[in-house]
Amino acid sequence: MNENVLVVPDNWRRYLHPRRGGAPGPKIKMPAGAAETVAACVDAGRDGIERVLARRTTAPELVAPARAYLSGEPDPLGAAVAAAVAGEVSAGSDDARFVDGWTAAHGVAFAACAFTELAALYPRFEHGKGCTALRLKAPDSGDPTHNFAEGMCRRMRALLAAAGDAEYEEAVERLAGHRGTALRRLVTAYLVPTRQDWVTECCRTPPKEGRDVLWTALGSAEQLEILGDWTRLTHSDCWSPGTVLTLAEGVGAAIAPLLAEAIDTLEPNARRRKGLLGALGALPSDEAFRIMLERRSNKHVVPVLMDAMKRFPVRAIRELAAAGERDLLADHVAAHRDLAERVLPDLPPRARAAVHRIIGTRPDVPDAAAADLPRVLADPPWARPAAKPKRTAVKGLAAPPPRAVWNDGEREKWARERVTYPSSWYYDGGSDEHNVHTRVPPADAVTEAWRRRAAAFEAGDLATPRQMALLAAGPEELARPLLRGWFPEDWTWFGATGDPDEWMKVLLARFEADALPAALRFARSKPVRFGFLLVPFADAEVAALMGDWLLRLKSARRHAEDWLRRHGPGAVPPLLPAALGRAGRARAGAEYALNDLAARLGRDAVTGAAGEHGEAVAALLDQGAPEIVARDVPKVGDWADPAMLPRVLLTGRDRALPPAAVAHLTTVLAMPDGRYLDEARAACDAASLREFAWALFERWREHGERPGDLWTLAALGRVGDDATARRLAPILRTWGYGDPQADTGLDALAAIGTDTALMLLDALAREHPADHLVRQAGNRIEKAAAERGLTREQLADRLVPGFDLDPDGSMTLDYGPRRFTVGFDEQLRPYVTDADGTRLVSLPNPSGRDDPALAPAAHAAFVVLQRDVRAVAPVQVERLREAMAAGRRWTLAEFREYLVGHPLMWHIARRLVWSAGGTAFRLAEDRTFADVEDRAFTPAGDAEITLADPASQDPAWQQIFADYELEQPFPQLGTSA
Structure with a gap:
């Protein structure tokens, strides 16, 4: 391909204003009966046309041509008058029936002339009366109409561009007689841009209005020079996709600076970007390519740049x-x-x-043969024609009764949620939505208010979200019988107000299955936000919804996965009515969920849980898994071209995946359930797969971070490790509330699941400035802690890394002839001392006297230690400060292992005062315990350790810490916090 010639992409055709000899526009199809349609419209409007012609405010020169047209004479001006009045159209209308009808009845030349005259008319419309008067626009007017470059004008130009040679020449000749004013000259130049002399004439006196009309007529860089400053951006409407792409086709690479100015100046707009960037990416010039390269930081430019790289x-x-x-x-x-x-x-x-x-530098590793690859990478099921299985619905399958499965303490925690109440309801029964108090109202006031509300609901009144909050604390004997009848069928307004996160938890904890219909409605309306409400419930409706989310809804998939994990084999019975029922979306989702459970728990566990329907479920699992997965095979974009990604090595690192297998691997990573990932991962080198996933993630970011490709983040969680977590966490800190990738990124860190990944997640929960991210990161840490049977703070204790420090909390750096020791101050900042114990300003660089192998390695180790501790230290100091404020308690065993015995946390712990059984103590240098008299202290075996309350400390501690030169990481001594 000649890289200096503009090749108009096919996807431009729907936007282009076609020009004769240029790229073809949309296919021309003349509607049947077009002439008759226009004639009928004019006949129906004859009385109105006559009334307009009789008005004194109508231009006299329009009367005779209009009456001639009405009498059957083909007069273009008369046809324009009839269209303006009877059809109530202007040249900017999307109504193309008149140009089609004129063309069918009198030919394309007549239609072009009538259209030109229509553009010169100024109709006056009155509400309810239609067109009441007509006059001609001023001779020096350059405004054909608003939004001229859309609708029937483009249709007229398309008809001319597609006309035969004789018809086209006739049209040009006849249009020459309709160029008497500036406006008509502009319109005729637009209609037949092959007459570049007409276009150049308009460039010499460019219009103040109708700029987009002239833009779409230009055909040379010289005309841009004639226009001069007129080409500078002043009206953003000139940059619609149709205008810009037509200008690019007509003028070519010379418009690149204009596009750059528009990209930098105009307020972002998706429709505008489509034209500006689409044109820029197709221009065959070095300048256009450089413009995109210079704007690579703009996420919308990057995909266009990548396309241009393929094109040129x-x-x-x-x-x-x-x-x-x-x-x-x-x-x-x-x-x-x-x-x-x-x-x-x-x-x-x-x-x-x-x-x-x-x-x-390309690695010389041969591609592996297909026979040496797992089947999912060589011949995956979605690449093979899938046989459509025959399934028979099981009739009369009853749904099991709903039941709730709560985690330890979960129900009690939900029941304690704070609920917001409008105080006017329980004082006077009013409906003041603004007088809100976040306190529980008096019990007698609630009871009386609820009795009034119950009577209203029985009479047919609907509950509002605030009234639901009242119910959350209402008397059970009144609330439970009415719960199921409260919710209207069409309640889309209902989930948009109030705080159901709060009171729905209370309702579900108190009333369980009776409150489930309400939770189902919330979850269906906003699955991402409210799906978690359904997780505790094993119910047929819930199961069908979870299966559908698992198969179809990526954004709510995590709720479905939580539900399957929560219920395990217990999820099978509620899934059976949908899975063995009639064909449809519900059955597809339930089948998918059963296959997912079989992959998690094993086939026998699923068929066994199905009871008497075990054989039917076994048959479903036998024939359904590949086809069900094939329904949800994601489409991966061109941005993930295997040729643009690092090669993936097999285990042994002596062979690599061929390009076709890499494409299949990408599809496996994109699948929301990761069904085939274990098979693919077993064949690939872990480090190579990790780097491949990271490269996919980076390319996703380069291509605009499309929400539809968030699977790249999920893939990091599935194949990533500590190195991935360390790279991902700083990026998550740049995302905040409203970024769809933020939640998925947190899920990825949680999915990596190593101590390092969870430590970084915990740090995000404590540090990140976006409240939403803090809350979501905290939720994931609490979930990870619960899975280990720990509290969040207990898990945080166990996640603090040791950084390969010596048991005494130091590190020795061996340079050969010289040795240095690393210590830590009260803020866990590392420092270095020499062999004599003298504290140095910084670690010396290796010199020629040092061991050439040991010294550089030791210096590099210290640099890594500084970096890693810098990320961890502030979080740990703040965590202990919060523990002091909250009165957190450690068992003696936990205190010894995770604080006294930890090589890093020891440096903070020894600078604080602790308490056990009412006795305050500190940690001596040998890690024994000493009281305020500096006597050895041994807590009882069952003692609980806390940070000493600043308000109840003996003042002598200040002197002790001063004597031992111990500086505290945060104020504790001599404070009353």
């Missing part, structure tokens, strides 16, 4: 090398290696050197 591969090699974009160049060369080698001699010296370095 040689230009991309040259420009990427010139700009020093090594990462992009490396990806591009990997995708076009043969081309890069072929054009290498013709590249400028700098580009040639850059490409040569990249080609020379």
Whole structure:
């Protein structure tokens, strides 16, 4: 392909204003009976046309042509008058029936002339009366109509562009007689842009209005020069996709600076971007490519830049090398290696050197044969024609009664949720939504208010969200019987107000299955927000919804997975009515959920839980799994082209996945359930797979972070490790409330699940400035702690890394002839002392006298330690400060293991005063306990350890800490906090 010629992409056709000899526009199809449709419209409006013609405010010169047209004479001006009055259309209307009817009845030349005259009319409309008068626009007016570049005008130009040669020449000739005013000259130049002399004439006196009309007529860079400052951006309406793409086709690469100005100046708008970036990416010029490269930080520009790299591969090699974009160049060369080698001699010296370095560093690992790959990567089920299984519905299958399965303490915690009440309800029975108090009202006031509400509900009144909050604390004997009848069928308004996060928890904890219909309605309306309410319930309706979410709704999938984990084999009975019922979406989701359970628990566990229907479930599992998965095979975009990604090595690292297998691997990673991931992961080198997943994630970010491709984040959680977690956590800190990727990123950290990943997640929960992220990160940490049978703080104790420190909390750095020791101050900042114990300003760099192997390694280890401790230390100091304020208690065993015996936490713990059984103590240098008299202290075996209350401390502690030169990490001594 010639990279200096504009090739109009096919997806432009729907936007282009077609020009004769240019790219084809949308296919022309003349509707049947077009002429008759227009004639009928005019006949029906004859009385109205006559009334307008009789008005004194109507221009006299319009009367005779209109009456001539009504009498059957083909007069273009008369046809325009009739259309303006009877059809109530202007040249900017989307109503194309008149240009079609005129063309069918009198030919395209007549239609073009009538359209030109229509653009010159100024109809006056009155509400309820239609058009009441007509006049001609001023001779110097340049405004054909508002939004002229849409609707029937584009249809008229398309009809002309598709006309035969003779018809077109006739149209040009006849239009020449309709160019008497500035406005008509502009319209005729638009209709037949092949008359570039007409277009150039308009450029010399450009219109103040109707700028988009002239833009779509331009055909040369010289015309831009004639227009001069007129081309500077003033009206954003000129940058619709139709205008911009037509301008690009007509003028070509010369418009690149105009597009750059618009991108930098205009307020972001999705429709506007479509035209501006679409045109810029197709322009065959180095300047256009550089404009995109310079704006690579704009997430909307990146996908267009990537498309341009594919469209102009040689230009991309040259420009990427010139700009020093090594990462992009490396990806591009990997995708076009043969081309890069072929054009290498013709590249400028700098580009040639850059490409040569990249080609020379490609790992020489052969591709594995298909026979050596797992089937999911060589011949996956979604790549094979799937036989449609025959299934018979089981009739009369009864749904089991709903039941609740609560985690330890969960129901009690939900029941204690604080509920917001409007005080006017329990004092005077009013409905003041603004007088809100976050306190529980008096019991007698609630009872009386609830009796009034119960009577109203029985009479047919609907509950509002605030009234539901009142119910959450209402008397059970009144509330329970009415719960199921409270909710209207169409209650889309209902979930949009109030705080159901609070009171629905209380209702479900108190009334369980009776409150379930309410929770189901909330969950159906907003699955992501309210889906968690259903997780404790094993119920047929809940099961069908969870199966549907698992199969179809990625955003709510985590609730379905939580539900399956919660209920295990107990999820099978409520799934059976849908899975063995009639075909449809509910059955597909339930089948999918049963297959998922079989993958988690084993086939026998699922068929056994199905009881008497075990054989039917076994048959479903036998024939259904591949086909069910195939229903949900995700479509991966071109941005994940295997050629643009690092190679994935097999275990042993001596062979790599071929490109086709890499594409299948990407599909496996994109699947929301990760069903085939274990099979694929077993075949691949873990480090190579981790880097591949990270590269996918980075390309997703480069291509605009589309929410539809959030699976790249989920993939990090499935194949990532500590290194992935350390890279991901800083990125999560840049996301906040409203970023859809934030929650998925937190899920990825939780899914990695290592101590390092959970420690970073805990740090996000304590540090991140976005309240939403703090809350969501905290929820995931609490869940991880519950799975280990711990509290959140107990888990945090166990997550603090030791950083390979010596048991005494120090680290020795061996340079060979020299040795240094690392210590920590009260804020866990590492410092270095020499062999004599002298504290140094910084660790010396290795010198020629030091061991050439030991010294650099020791220095690098200290740099890593500084970096890692810097990330951990503030969180740990703050965590202990919060523990002091909250009065947290440790068992003696926990205190010894996770504080006294921990090589890092020891440095904080020894600088604080602790308490056991009413006795305050500190940690001595040998890690024994000493009281305020500096006597040895041994707590009882069952003692609970707390941080000493600042308000009840003996003042002598201040002197002791001063004598031992112990500085505290936060104020404790001499305070009354």
